[in-house]
Amino acid sequence: xxxxxxxxxxxxxxxxxxxxxxxxxxxxxxxxxxxxxxxxxxxxxxxxxxxxxxxxxxxxxxxxxxxxxxxxxxxxxxxxxxxxxxxxxxxxxxxxxxxxxxxxxxxxxxxxxxxxxxxxxxxxxxxxxxxxxxxxxxxxxxxxxxxxxxxxxxxxxxxxxxxxxxxxxxxxxxxxxxxxxxxxxxxxxxxxxxxxxxxxxxxxxxxxxxxxxxxxxxxxxxxxxxxxxxxxxxxxxxxxxxxxxxxxxxxxxxxxxxxxxxxxxxxxxxxxxxxxxxxxxxxxxxxxxxxxxxxxxxxxxxxxxxxxxxxxxxxxxxxxxxxxxxxxxxxxxxxxxxxxx
Numbered sequence: 001x002x003x004x005x006x007x008x009x010x011x012x013x014x015x016x017x018x019x020x021x022x023x024x025x026x027x028x029x030x031x032x033x034x035x036x037x038x039x040x041x042x043x044x045x046x047x048x049x050x051x052x053x054x055x056x057x058x059x060x061x062x063x064x065x066x067x068x069x070x071x072x073x074x075x076x077x078x079x080x081x082x083x084x085x086x087x088x089x090x091x092x093x094x095x096x097x098x099x100x101x102x103x104x105x106x107x108x109x110x111x112x113x114x115x116x117x118x119x120x121x122x123x124x125x126x127x128x129x130x131x132x133x134x135x136x137x138x139x140x141x142x143x144x145x146x147x148x149x150x151x152x153x154x155x156x157x158x159x160x161x162x163x164x165x166x167x168x169x170x171x172x173x174x175x176x177x178x179x180x181x182x183x184x185x186x187x188x189x190x191x192x193x194x195x196x197x198x199x200x201x202x203x204x205x206x207x208x209x210x211x212x213x214x215x216x217x218x219x220x221x222x223x224x225x226x227x228x229x230x231x232x233x234x235x236x237x238x239x240x241x242x243x244x245x246x247x248x249x250x251x252x253x254x255x256x257x258x259x260x261x262x263x264x265x266x267x268x269x270x271x272x273x274x275x276x277x278x279x280x281x282x283x284x285x286x287x288x289x290x291x292x293x294x295x296x297x298x299x300x301x302x303x304x305x306x307x308x309x310x311x312x313x314x315x316x317x318x319x320x321x322x323x324x325x326x327x328x329x330x331x332x333x334x335x336x337x338x339x340x341x
Contacts, residue, residue, distance in 0.1 A: 001039055002168045003194035004052050005122070006114060008043045011051045012100045013107050020046050023067040024100040024149060026138065027054050028126040028164040032091030033335065034083060039122075039166045043100060046071060054095065058083075063095060070097045076136035076150055078127055096126050098137045098150040106140065106147040113142050117170035117230055125154065125161040135159050170234045171196050173216075174317070175259075177250050178240035179207045182265075182306040186238065187212045189310045193318070195236075200226060200250075202241070223249030228257050236261040236317045238297055244270065248277055255282045255289065260321045263297030263313055271295030299326055 008024065015022045023044045030038050034055065042052035042060065044067040053060055059081050066079045076098035083091050113120050121141040127133055137150035148154050174190040176183050179201035190197045191214025199218040201207045209218040219226070223246060231237070237259050239247045247264065251274065254262065264271050275293070279285065298312030299319070319326045 001041075001166075002171045003196075005041060005168065006171060008041060008051055008100075009107070009110055011043055011045075012102075015045055016101070021071060022046070022100045023070045024096075024098055024138070025054060025063050025067065026096045026098075026122075026124055026164075027093055028078075028096045028124050029094040029128050030091055031094075031128075032083075034091040034093055038164060054093070059093065059095075063097070066095075067097050070099060074099055074151065075132050077132045078130055078136060080130050094126065094128050096124055096136060096138065100149055101151040102140070103148050106149075109142045109145065109147065110140065114171065117232060117234070118143070119170070120168050122166045122168060123156075124164045124166075125159050126164060127161055133161070135161050170232070172321075173198065173230070173235045175200060175228075175231070175235060175237045176240065177237065177247075178242065178265075179205050179211070179218075180240070180242055182309060183240055184212055185306040186240070186310040186313060187215050189307075189314050191215070193314055202246075223253050226250065226253050228254060231257040231259050233258065233260050235259040236263070236321065238263040238265070238313060240265040240297075244274065248274055248281075251278050252281050255285055258289075259292060261317050262293045263317070264293065264295030265297055267296060294320070 012022050024041060025044060026041045027036065027038050036055055040054050042050055042054050042063065044050055044064050048064060050060060050064060054063060062081060070077060076096065079095050079097060081093040081095065083093065122138060123141060124138040125135055135154060137148065137154045139146045139148055139154070139156060146156055172195045174195045174197045176186055176197065177200040179199055183199065187197045187199060196216040197214060199212050199215050201218060201220050203220045203222055207218065209215050212218065237254065239250055239262070241247050241250070264274060294316060297316065298309060299316045301312050303309045303312040315326065
C-alpha cells in the first residue's frame with residue numbers, strides 16, 4: 001500500500017502549494033468482509049477530485065459527500081459505511097476523515113524516507129462509531145519522529161482513543177534487465193501494480209525512458225559497470241536480455257545482493273545451463289541466493305503473447321513475495337485475504 005500513500009502525499013503537497021485543502025480518508029476498522037482491508041486510503045480535494053480509493057468504487061461517492069463537513073469545519077470525524085444492506089459485501093467500514101495538513105518538516109522527511117528505502121508507520125486514533133469526538137486523527141512515524149497529519153496538531157501520548165497502527169515497507173521495486181519488446185510490456189504491467197520499475201538497458205541500445213510506459217528510471221550500462229543499488233527484500237529482478245552471455249554476466253553482478261525474487265526468461269534447459277555456469281563463476285554462492293531464482297519466470301496460465309507472459313511474471317512475483325500458493329479463489333476455503341496487512 002506504500003505506493004498508494006505516496007501518490008496521496010504527492011498530490012496533497014501539490015494541492016497545498018496551490019493554496020487548497022484536501023481531506024484524507026482512512027479505513028481504520030472493519031466488521032465482516034469488504035473489497036479492501038483496514039489501512040487503505042484515499043484523498044479528496046476541494047473540487048471533488050479524488051486520489052486512490054477505499055473500495056472497488058461503491059463507497060467513494062459517500063466518502064466525498066461526508067468529507068465536505070471536514071472541509072467546512074476542519075474537525076476530524078468517523079463515518080461508517082454498512083455494505084451489508086447496499087452491496088452484499090457483508091461488512092461495515094469505519095473510515096476516519098481528517099484534513100491532510102501535516103506539520104512542518106513532514107514532506108521533506110517522508111520523501112527522504114522513500115529515497116532511502118526505510119520503513120515508516122501510520123498511527124490513526126479512531127472510534128468504532130460515527131461522530132466527531134475530540135482527538136481523532138493520524139500520525140506518521142518516521143524513525144523516532146512523529147508527524148501529525150491533522151490540524152490542529154493532536155496529542156499522541158494522552159490520546160484516549162483506540163489506535164490503528166500500520167507498518168509500511170519501501171515501495172516495491174521491479175528491475176528489468178533488458179529493453180526489448182517484452183520488457184516494455186512487463187514494465188507496463190509492473191507499473192500498473194504500483195511498483196517502481198527500473199529498466200537496465202545496454203549502453204549500445206538507442207532506448208530512452210519514453211519507450212517504457214510507467215518506468216521510474218532507465219539506466220544504460222553494461223554487466224561489468226552496472227551498479228545494483230538499493231536492492232532489498234522489496235525488490236524483484238527479471239533477466240530478459242535475450243542473450244545468454246549477458247544474462248549470465250548480469251547474474252554474476254547480482255551475486256552479492258539479496259532481492260526478493262530473480263526471474264530468468266527462457267526454457268528450463270536454458271536455466272540449468274545458466275545456473276551451472278553461474279556456479280562455476282561463483283562457487284561460494286549460498287543456497288539462499290539460488291532459492292530466489294525462478295526460471296522459467298512466470299506462472300503456468302497458458303501465456304502466449306508478450307502481454308500474457310508479463311501478466312504471468314507479475315503474478316508469480318506477487319505470489320512468491322507474499323508467500324502464497326497460486327490457486328483459483330473458488331477453491332480457497334475461508335477468507336480471501338490473509339489477516340496480515
